[in-house]
Amino acid sequence: MDISDTIIRRIDNITYLLDLLRNEVEESIIASLDDYGMAPREKLDIEDITEEDGKVIEGFHVLINDDNDISIEFRDGRTLPLSVFETDNMYDIFVRIHSKMLDEFSSH
Incomplete structure (x- = not known):
């Protein structure tokens, strides 16, 4: 086996x-939203985050359609x-969704 085969x-x-x-990540989000009691077409609001340097990370809504596919709706309507998100952005969304859920459960 040559080096190119090994690299490939x-x-x-x-x-x-x-x-x-x-x-x-996608299956975990779906399972967590199901455990959370979220119904299809219902929106979960993920709030803006202000970082230590003052930069604001935009919030979004999480939706599950009837086929159990997850969509992200931004404040501008997109x-x-x-x-379609890159893996690192998908993971960031995963963390923000679960942080929201943990915040809500810990406040009860």
């Missing part, structure tokens, strides 16, 4: 692992399926 195999392995990660 490693790239394929990493691509496969990233696909697994993305699927797990709605995008979760699957």
